[in-house]
Amino acid sequence: MMMARMRLASRLSARLSRGVSGFGTPLERHGGLFPGIKRLTELVVDRGAGCRLFTREGERYLDFTSGIGVLSTGHCHPTVVEAVREQAGRITHAQQSVVYNAAALDLIERLLPVLPSGINTAFFCNSGGEAVENALRLARQATRKDTVLCFLGGYHGRTSGALAVTSSSASYRGGRAGPLPSGQVFVPYPYEHAGVSADDTMRALDAAILQQVGGDDVAGVLIEPILGEGGYVVPPAGFLSRLREWCTDRGILLIADEVQSGFGRTGKMWAVDYEDVAPDILISAKGLASGYPLAAVFAREGVSKMQLANSCGGTYGGNAVACAAAMATLDVFKAEGVLKNVLERGAQLQAGLRRIGGGADGPLLADVRGRGLMVAAEFESGAAAYYGLRTSLAVAISHACFERGMLLLPTGHRDTLRFVPPLIVSEDEVDECLDIFQEAVKY
Ligand code: PLP
Numbered sequence: 001m002m003m004a005r006m007r008l009a010s011r012l013s014a015r016l017s018r019g020v021s022g023f024g025t026p027l028e029r030h031g032g033l034f035p036g037i038k039r040l041t042e043l044v045v046d047r048g049a050g051c052r053l054f055t056r057e058g059e060r061y062l063d064f065t066s067g068i069g070v071l072s073t074g075h076c077h078p079t080v081v082e083a084v085r086e087q088a089g090r091i092t093h094a095q096q097s098v099v100y101n102a103a104a105l106d107l108i109e110r111l112l113p114v115l116p117s118g119i120n121t122a123f124f125c126n127s128g129g130e131a132v133e134n135a136l137r138l139a140r141q142a143t144r145k146d147t148v149l150c151f152l153g154g155y156h157g158r159t160s161g162a163l164a165v166t167s168s169s170a171s172y173r174g175g176r177a178g179p180l181p182s183g184q185v186f187v188p189y190p191y192e193h194a195g196v197s198a199d200d201t202m203r204a205l206d207a208a209i210l211q212q213v214g215g216d217d218v219a220g221v222l223i224e225p226i227l228g229e230g231g232y233v234v235p236p237a238g239f240l241s242r243l244r245e246w247c248t249d250r251g252i253l254l255i256a257d258e259v260q261s262g263f264g265r266t267g268k269m270w271a272v273d274y275e276d277v278a279p280d281i282l283i284s285a286k287g288l289a290s291g292y293p294l295a296a297v298f299a300r301e302g303v304s305k306m307q308l309a310n311s312c313g314g315t316y317g318g319n320a321v322a323c324a325a326a327m328a329t330l331d332v333f334k335a336e337g338v339l340k341n342v343l344e345r346g347a348q349l350q351a352g353l354r355r356i357g358g359g360a361d362g363p364l365l366a367d368v369r370g371r372g373l374m375v376a377a378e379f380e381s382g383a384a385a386y387y388g389l390r391t392s393l394a395v396a397i398s399h400a401c402f403e404r405g406m407l408l409l410p411t412g413h414r415d416t417l418r419f420v421p422p423l424i425v426s427e428d429e430v431d432e433c434l435d436i437f438q439e440a441v442k443y
Contacts, residue, residue: 040065040409041402048075051422051429053407062406064421064433069228069260069374072287073332074422080290083328087321096124096318103323110330111298114269116278121304123297124318128259128285129157131295135281136161136222139253140183142303145219148255149208151189153230153413156222156257165222168412189227190235193367193378194414198239205246220253220281221246225271228260231416232376234369240275253280253303259295260374263287264333264423267343267372274371287423290329294322338423342372345430349375349419352434356441364393364441373423379415400440406433 043061047054051074053061063075073080087103094101108122125131140146148165156162164180187204188196209218225240227233247254256279261271265287272279280303285295293316332338350368357365357377367378379393389396394410394417401408409418419433 040398050074051425060405062429062432062436064419065407065409066420066422067291068409069265069420070286071291072264072329072423073290074424077290077332077424079332080325080328083324084292084321087324091320093316093319095315097313101318101320103320104318107323107326110327115298116270116272116282118278118300119282119298120301121299125295125314126293126316127157127295128283129159129162130314131259131283131285131297132156132165132257133159133161134297135255135283136165138297138299138304139220139255139281143219143253145217146183147217148184148220148222149205149218150184150186150222152186153189153227153233154224155229189230189233190239191233192236193369198236198242201239202242202246218250218252220255222255222257224257224261226261226266226371226374229411229413231378231411231413232370232374232418234371238275240272240277244277255279255281255283257283259283259285264339264342265372265374267339267346271371289322289325292322292325294319294326336424342423345425345427346370346372346375348427348430349433352430353377356434356438373421373425375419377417381415384415397440401436404436404439406436
């Protein structure tokens, strides 16, 4: 075992010191066209189909990133492409504070039945960060309170308001963004693998009210029902219901950021559906329109009646082409039984990863977790240092997978790799992913 580990260490170190395929290398050959943007690879892709990406030179890659959880129906699904073509020839833009566009209204009609109970208002914008900003403003206006309780490890975007509720914001700001809006208090996310129980979190919420915030200034609790960038952490069973009750008892709004966990990614339309929890405000983006920029703030009546219109805004929100893509995504979900596929492929992926991690060749995995096709593999803490790597094991192994034709996402939190394929991924493609992963960690 020890010899095997040492062989792996030297292979990974050698590969990293060669800087194979541009991993972690500066983008010099782009002449500074995109300064400051860190990329996982220097791959230039020209075409996509389903779970595959292609370069102009004809290389092909298995895409288990989906553009960070965006491409629900995969690259260029024919139904989505056709809907976009049709809409582009009909009307593309109608400013939502001037007139309604029919595509946006049709989309709301289609979404309301699949939203958690009580939600009956929608407002469209373009990105997750923008939707988070609007949701926070809405919560503060509706309650006339300022403080928002949010979670350590959470990520909500890179606009100033979204950064302010993101616990690791310093690393995203790069120290340059100046002061952020205040009025938030962070509590630990319940994370059983890391020894934080639901009780610990509930106690921290109580303490935040009693000690840190004081009085009753809390507008809302902002939570990712499954921690996304923080490593695909699923809270313990019953936690979301407890949180719902806790908020209701105190007149605090529950704001679910489902930018990453929503719209079918977990095998249900929303991650809160796993506990039948109805948030007061729900935020969606990413997978909503299978690659077209669309985000939404949904709210229940009472929270939103007047305030939604006053809180939200923006020129391009509810773009008709993006709305058509979202409706086509729903069509594909129905026609191809996508939610069922998500559950089956997710179970296949997790079982395969556990098999690899538990085998004689793979003692590296400390935890495999997730829901549906939001799956993470966490490596043993200290493993990277043990191997003398200059980076995390997740980065090293994603690198090794890339060399074998597959894209995976490491996270910045702990030593974790994420598997986020399009929701239409096939059984064979999951097997292919597992084969590549096994090869990458083999020694
Ligand atoms: N909220 C969550 C949970 C996210 O994961 C992200 C992006 O990763 C955002 C908000 C921000 O979304 P966007 O990048 O579209 O602004």
